[in-house]
Amino acid sequence: MHFVYTKQWGRLDFRVWISLIMVAVVTLALLGYKVATNVSCPEFELKTTSNINHISEGPHTYFVNEQVRFFATRNDASLMVTWNFGDKSATQIGASVTHSFIKEGNYLVTAIINGRCSESINIRVIQNSTLISTSNSPQINRIVSDDVVATGDKAVFNTTAESANYNWSVQELPEMGQQATKAATFIFTKAGTFTVILKLDQGTSYQKIIQVTDPLGPADNTTSSIPLPPGPAEVGPPPLPVEAPEKKPEEAKQEAPKPASQEPAPAAAKVYDQLPEPAIQAMLEEVAEGKKTIADFNNILCNGAGTKVMANNQSTSFAALCNELKEKKGLPLLKRKKRIQSFKVVRDPANGNCVKIIYITYK
CATH class of the missing domain: 2.60.40.10 (Immunoglobulins)
Structure with a gap:
């Protein structure tokens, strides 16, 4: 009698039990939908x-x-x-x-x-540089700098190596002196290829070859190395002109040029609609809703309904893809239309830039 009048079961109101049962049913339904539509990722490295x-x-x-x-x-x-x-x-x-x-x-x-x-x-x-060590074995260079610098600019050279002493110098320009800091700065006054040397403790040294360019270009005061032609005293008298032989009347006659034969004009190539990928994807989504048909894509696809499609890593045709998108997926009470996750097209430049392959994933 107590259960009838209070509407309780197990010391809980019956409305609490109904709420718990509904939550359990919805949870099981969502779990079933997740299992039915789950697509595992391919294993790759x-x-x-x-x-x-x-x-x-x-x-x-x-x-x-x-x-x-x-x-x-x-x-x-x-x-x-x-x-x-x-x-x-x-x-x-x-x-x-x-x-x-x-x-x-x-x-x-x-x-x-x-x-x-x-x-x-x-x-x-x-950086791609070469280390010169006491063993003459190539290792990673620790000099960090630009490979190409301009004359008059500050060229900064740094190093990732740790040492108690640092000694920087330019092999081809000893007049630039030496620097004993971890980061060195040199200003090159002429163009060319130079070798920057860094010496560390225990006889370890690095070198890096850089290219110095002159923004103003080479000077114009250089003389040409091409030999000049001989002067007038070295050249003899010019040869007498040779009279051209008279042409015969028969040779003077020239045949009139024949008119070139006209070839028939080639047939005009088909003009395709150059729609972007988002617009084509939107049209496919309307196919799933029944608002578009395959005929709406005839002016976009190279082969119409037979255009190749890679759908969820499976080779198929455009007609089969449209039929697949129209079918709803899921449990009987939770059926919904398929949702496109990624979309990409490959065009044919030799055929009016039409779409020849479609890559699509959906679920």
């Missing part, structure tokens, strides 16, 4: 290569302006990989790309596959 052997510099260490090739261990051309090199340069797209860094430093290079799976690698960039 970032690697780098170049044409220079960098064993002595350490892993992932390269020189300034060196061409470095980045690729994923799963080198699949169907994957859409976007590369961010961490140096404020433009991103690149491709399973394998090359890039060069213009400044020293440490850069975090990130690869994003299919717009959602990411992996990063740390790259160290140093």
